[in-house]
Amino acid sequence: MKRKNIKAYVVILGFASLLFSCNDQLDIDPQQSVETGQALATSSDVEAALVGAYDAAGDADVYGGDIQFLSDLLANNGDIAFVGTFAQPGQVYDKVILENNSFIANTWLDSYRVINIANSVLANISKVDEAKKARVEGEAKFLRGSIYFELIKLYGKAWVDGNPATNPGVPLVLEPTNIINEASFVSRNSVAEIYAQILKDLTEAEALLPPTNGFFATKGAAAGMLSRVFLQQEKFLDAGDAADRVIKSGRYRLTDTYAQAFNNTGNSSEDIFAIQVTSQDGINELNTYYSQLQRGDVEIQDKLINQYEAGDERLGIYEDEYTNKFDEQFAVVPVLRLAEMYLTRAEASLRTGTNIGGVSAVADINTIRERAGLEPVTTVTLPQVLQERKLELIFEGQLLHDIKRTKGAVGTFPYNANNLVFPVPQRERDANPNLTQNPGYLGG
Amino acid sequence: MKKLLLLFLFLLNVLSFSTMAQNRTITGRVTSAADGSALPGVSVVVKGTTIGASTDVEGRYQISVTGSPTLVFTFIGFTPREEAVGTRSTVDVRLAVDTKTIEExxxxxxxxxxxxxxxxxxxxxxxxxxxxxxxxxxxxxxxxxxxxxxxxxxxxxxxxxxxxxxxxxxxxxxxxxxxxxxxxxxxxxxxxxxxxxxxxxxxxxxxxxxxxxxxxxxxxxxxxxxxxxxxxxxxxxxxxxxSGDTKINVSYFTGFSKPTRKREFLNSAEYVELFREAAANSEERYGSDYGPAFLETRLRRYAAGATDPLTYDTDWQDEVFQDASVNQMDVSVAGGTEKTRFFTGLSYSNQEGILIENRFEKMSGRLNLDHQATERLSVGMNFSLTRTKNYRLSNDNAFSTPMQIVALPPITPAIDPRTKLVSGVLDPATGRPNTNYPLYYNPLLNAIDADFLTTVYRNFTNVYASYKIFNGLTFRSEFGLDLLNQNENAYYGRLTARNTGTPNGTGISAISQIANYNTNNFFNYNTNIADVHSIDVVLGMSYQESNQTTNYVEGQQFPSNAYRTIASAADITEGSSSGTDYSFLSYFTRVNYKFRDRYLLGLSGRVDGSSRFGNDSKYGFFPAASLGWILSEESFLANSNLINYLKLRGSYGITGNAEIPNAASLGLYSGDAGYGGTPGQRPTQIENPDLKWEETAQLDFGLEYGFWNGRLSGEIDYYIKKTDDLLLNVNVPGTSGYRTQLKNVGKLENKGFEFSLNSDNLVGDFKWSTNFNYSRNRNKITDLQGQIIEGGYLNRAVEGQPIGVFFGVEYAGVDPANGDAIYYLNTLNPDGSRNRETTSDYSSAERVVIGNPNPDYTLGLTNNFSFKGFDLSVLFQGVVGNEIYNGAGSYMSASASWFDNQTRDQLRRWQKPNDITDVPRAYLGYANGTDPSSRYISDGSYVRLKNLTVGYTLPTSFTQKFHLDKVRIYAIGLNLLTFTDYEGWDPEVNTDYLAGNISQGNDFYGAPQAKTFTFGINIGF
The missing domain is CATH 2.170.130.10 (TonB-dependent receptor, plug domain)
Structure with a gap:
C-alpha cells in the first residue's frame, strides 16, 4: 500500500466516523417495562392489561376499601365514631371535607386509572382471540361501568337530586390516554350522560360475560351492578329484574351463617363480585380501618347496636367496640353479595306492587332474616326493607347512596346537602382548569 | 612575599596558557532535576562564543572547547544554568524546572x-x-x-x-x-x-x-x-x-486515624439525676405513667439489674471508635525509548475506618503504553484493574450503625455482668439475644455477628491510535471501557435478631455489573499563518453506551452462623433481577483562533443525542463562544516591570444536564400488576416525547494576572449560571389515568465569584509560597411551577430560596415561667410582617425559612515552605455560612423525654421559675420542645487544618552512593485541627441515608471525619 493511500484511507475513515449515525443506538428499551406501543400487541398482552385493570380496581383507594369506607363515614349519623389519627377520613366523618383532602383526590385518581386501563383494553379488543373476545370486552366494560358508577355517586349529585341532564357529573373519558394534549383537559359531563354510559357498559357487559369466570366479573356481577344503577334511577322494575336474574342464575348461594360471608380468603358462595387480596398483592383497606387488629379507627356506638333485634346473629360482627367483619387481612373485599339481590328484589316488588320473579317481598326479606337467625315476618314495609338493607350491608359502602336515592337524611343534612357530595379534588382542578367545583366548596 | 606573588602569577599564566592552547571535547548528560529524566534538545553554548551543541534524545551532548570555559545550558521551561568546566571532561548537569517561564x-x-x-x-x-x-x-x-x-x-x-x-x-x-x-x-x-x-x-x-x-x-x-x-x-x-532512563518509584506510608472530635454525653451520675428529675416532673404534671416508679424499674433494667443505677458508667463512644490503621504501598515504573514509552504502577492500600469493623482495601495495577509506530502513526493504551473491598457499616438510620450506640444510657455496662457477654447478646431466661435490654439494639452485636462486604472489580481500559495526515492535521480514534463489577454480600447472624426481626439469620447477595463503552474519533488541525494567525480546530464524534444489570436475592433462616451464603437459607424471601441502559451519540467541534499572540477567540459546539431524551428532542445543540485579550502583550504593558501577565476573558455558552432517569420520556407498561395470583400489566408512565436535558446558560468573566515577574499571580472570575427546563414531576389531569408527567419546566440560577492568588513570598534557598482561593456562590430557585419539593428532615426546594433551605417552626426558647418550649408564631400580619409573639403550641406556629445548608463562601489557604531538603506544606480549608440540622436532636437533646442518653447541654434545663435557659423542662415520656424546629439547627461553618505535610529529601550526594535518585521521607497530618461552633461531631456531614439534591446539611448520628497521621517514604531509582 502506498503511503498516499494510507492517508486517504485515514481521512475517509475519519469522515466516515463523523457521519456515523446510529439513531438505532439511541433507541434503548427499558428492561423492566415495555413501551406503551408494544405493550398491547397480542391477545395475551391485552388480557394481561385486563388483569391490570382488576389490580387497579382493587387498589386501596378504589374497591380495596376507600370507596366503601369513605362513603360510610359520610353517611354516618352517630352509629359509629371515627377515632383515627388521619385527618382526611376525619374530615369526611365530620362532613367538612376540604378541597385538598388527599383521600378524596386518590380515589378520584385511582378510579380514573382503572378507567384508562379498561379503555386501553377496549381500544385493543380487536387483538384478542375470537374465543375470548366477548369475555374480555365484557369484563372491561363491567369495570369501566362500575367505576363510573362509583365516581358519579361520590362526586356528582344523586340522580334523584334536581335535573340529571344539567347537573355536572364527572368527565367521561372513553379513549385510552397515549399522550397528554389539549384533549386531556376534559370538562365534566352531565350526570345523565354518565348514567347513560354506565347503563350501556353494564348492559353490554351482562350480555358479553360468561355465567362463571373464576373470581373475575361474570354475567351475574354485571346484572348485580345494574340493579344498583336502576335503584339509583328509581327504575324499580328494572332493578328487581336485574336482581332476579342474579338469583335465578343459580350460581350463588347464601352462606349458612352471616359470619361465613366475611373474612374469606377466596370468594364465598354468595360473593357475586369481590376484590382479591393475597399476601403477595392487594390491600384490604376495610381491614386496615375497621379491624381492631389493625388501626381500629372505627368504634361502634350503642346507637347502631340498638337497631338490631334481639337474637340477630348479625350482632356477632361486633366485638368490644369494634367490628370483626374485616378482621382477616388477606380476605377478599366483598363488592356485590347475593344477600343484596334479595333485598333489592324485595324493595322492587314492594315498590311496584308485584312479585318480581314470582317471589314476594316478604319471602325475600324472610330469606335474609332467617339466615340472620330471626323469626320470619308476615308483612313488610318499605322502611323495614330499607332498615334490613342497612343492617345486612353495613360497612359495605351502600348506606350513603341508599339514603340519597330514598331522599332521606344524614342527621340534620338532607339527602341533597352539598356536603354529602365529595369536592372535585383541588389537585385535579389545579391540573385541569376546565373542571368546575361542586357547590358548597371553595370555587364551587 | 613579592616573590611568592610573582610565582603565583606565573603559574597561573602557565596554566591558562596551557589550557588555552589545548582543544578538547567535553561530554555530558543533561537531566531534569525534578525527576532525573533525560532532557533532549537542550542548548549548550560556550559562554561568550557562538560555539554550541544540543543534547540528543538521551540528554547527551558533546562539545569541543579550548581551555576551561563556562558552559551555558538553556532549555525552554527550565532555569538556565552556567557551569564552569574546570579540568573536567565530563560535565553532567541537572536543570531545574522554571515554574514561571514554562508555558503551563x-x-x-x-x-x-x-x-x-x-x-x-x-x-x-x-x-x-x-x-x-x-x-x-x-x-x-x-x-x-x-x-x-x-x-x-x-x-x-x-x-x-x-x-x-x-x-x-x-x-x-x-x-x-x-x-x-x-x-x-x-x-x-x-x-x-x-x-x-x-x-x-x-x-x-x-x-x-x-x-x-x-x-x-x-x-x-x-x-x-x-x-x-x-x-x-x-x-x-x-x-x-x-523516554529516557527507566524511573522506578517506590512509596510506602503507614499511619493511623482517630475521630476529629467526640461529642459529650451525660455520665451515669448526670444521667440518673436528670432522669429522676424528669420522672418527678412527669408525675407532677401528667400523673404517674412515667413517674419515678416507672423510671426506677427501667433504670434497674438498663443497669443490668443492678439496684444502684450508678453501678456502671459507660462511655459508649469509646466502644465503637478505634485507632484505625492505614497502610499503602505503591510501586511505579516509567520510562521508554524514543519510540515506546510506558508507565506502570501497582498499588495496595488498606485503610481502616475510625469506626469498628469499617475498612477499605484496594489493590490496583495500571499499564499506560504509547508507541510511535511510524513517523505518522502512534498507538497506545491505558489499562488498569482494581479490586476494592469495602467492609461496610449500616447506614446512619439503622440502630445497628455504630454511632447510634450513643443513644444507650451510660448506666448500662458494656459487658453484661450476668452473662459476662456483651450487653444484648444473651438473655439467660430465653437463651436468645435480649429483646428489651439494653435500651435499643446494641450496635456492637453487628460488629460481632454481622458483616457487609462490597467487593468491586473495576477495569478502566482505553486504546487509541493517532495518525498525522499531514503537518498540522491529525486524526485520533479512541475506544474506552469502564467495567464495574460489584458484589455485595451481607449476613446478619442470630445475635442481630432484635434488629433484623429474624431469629435465625438474614443474608443478602446482590450483584451489579455496569459496562460502559465509549469511543471518541476526532480530527485536530492547527496552523500558523504568517506568524500572526494561529488556528486550532477539533472536529469529531463520540458514542457512549452503558449497560447495567443487577441481581438481588435475600434469604432467612440459616441452620447456624457457620452458613452465611443464601444457599443455606431455608426461606428465600426476596429475589429479583433488573437492568437499565442508556446511550449518547455526539458530534463536537472547537475552533480556537489567536491573533498576534494576544487576541483570542474560542468557539465550540456539541450536538448530543441520547436514549434518555424524548423522540421529539432526540438531539440538543450546545454552543459556546469566548473571547480573550492578553493585555500584557500590548505595547503599553510589554515593558512594564510591574505587570508581566494580564488577560481578560469572557465566555457565554449553553450546557446541559442529562442526568435524568433512563427511559423517562417513554410511555411505559410494567408487569407488576398481578391480581389474585394471575399475572397482569399496567400502564405506569405517560410518554413525554419532548423530554430533554436541563439547560444551563452560563456567562463568565475572568481576569488572569501576574505581577513582579509572576511572583504574584492568580485569577478572578464572576459568573452567572441560569438553568432552564428543570425536570419536574408535573401534575396532569388525573382523568388521563396518570398523575404526573416528567417535564422540563423549572428554573434556577447560580451566581458567584471566585478569586485565587499565588504568591512566591520568598525565593532563594528558603522558599515560601502561598496559595489562596475564595469562592462564593448564591443559589436561587426561580421557578418550580409553584411546587414545594420536600427532602431530608426540613429541607425544601421552593421558589425564591436556595435549594434545600430548612423550612420549619422557629424555636423561641423556654418560657421562664414554666419551662415549656416556646415557638415564634410567625403568622403573617396584614402588613406582610411576621407575628413575633410566641406560643407553646407547636402546631399553631407557622413554618418559615429557618436556615440554609448552602455555604456563603468557601476558602482554601496553602503555604509551602522549603529549605534545602526540607519541605513543609500547610493547607487550611474553610466552609462558611452554612447551617446544619441535627435530625437526631429530637432524641439526644430532648430534655430526657425518653431514655436515650442526652447531650451534656441538656443539663442546663429549666428547673425553677425565672430560670433563663434554652433547654426546656424535662418530662420523661412527654415531648417538650423536641418537635423539629430551629432548635436543632446550628451554624456549620468551619475552618480546618486540612493537610499538614512535612518532608525531607535526602541530599543527592548521599543517596547516589546507594544508586538512588531521590529519597524523601515525610509525615502527613490530615484534618488535624477543626475550628467550628458546630455542636455535633463534625461539621463536614450529610447523613448518608438521606443525602440528595435537596436533602443537604443534615446530621443524624453521622460519623465524624477521620483525623489521620501518616509517615511515609518515597524512593526513586
Missing part, C-alpha cells in the same frame, strides 16, 4: 492547550497535590485547593459517598455531580447498593496514577461535553512514561 499546559476536552491561551475557566490540580493522601478517593484532595469546587464527604465512614459541586447546584431533581472523564472516557459514578447509603465508585481509581485533574467550570471550557456539562466537567489524566 492544561488538558481540555479532546486536547490540550497552553494555559495562557485558554479563554475558559479551568482549575488544574497536579499530581503532587493528590499523591499519597490517606483517603480512598482523590476528590478529598481537591478540598480547599480549587476555587469554585465544593467537596463534602458525607461522614467518616471509609469509601462512602461524596458530594462535589462545581459552581453550585444546577438541578433540583436530576444529577448535580460533575461529569468525570478519565483519559477521554466518561466514568460511571453511581452504582446500585443494598446498604441504603451510597458508595463512591471513583474510589476505584488509584490517586497515585493521576497526573493531573482539570475542572472545567464555565461554558467555554465545558460546552464541548454538551448535554452533560452543566455541573462542570472533571478531566482526569493518568500518568504516562517519558
Amino acid at each position: 499546559v492544561v488538558v481540555v476536552g479532546y486536547g490540550s492547550q497552553e494555559k495562557r491561551e485558554v479563554t475558559g475557566s479551568i482549575a488544574s490540580i497536579k499530581a503532587e497535590d493528590i499523591q499519597n493522601t490517606p483517603t480512598p478517593s482523590f476528590e478529598n484532595a481537591l478540598q480547599g485547593r480549587t476555587a469554585g469546587v465544593l467537596v463534602e464527604q458525607q461522614n467518616g465512614k471509609v469509601g462512602q459517598g461524596i458530594k462535589v459541586r462545581v459552581r453550585g447546584s444546577s438541578s433540583v431533581s436530576a444529577g448535580n455531580e460533575p461529569l468525570y472523564v478519565l483519559d477521554g472516557v466518561p466514568l460511571t459514578t453511581s452504582v446500585p447498593n443494598a446498604n441504603g447509603a451510597p458508595t463512591n465508585p471513583l474510589a476505584d481509581l488509584n490517586p497515585n496514577d493521576i497526573a493531573s485533574i482539570e475542572v472545567l467550570k464555565d461554558a467555554a471550557a465545558a460546552a464541548i461535553y454538551g448535554s452533560r456539562a452543566a455541573n462542570g466537567v472533571v478531566l482526569i489524566t493518568t500518568k504516562r512514561g517519558n
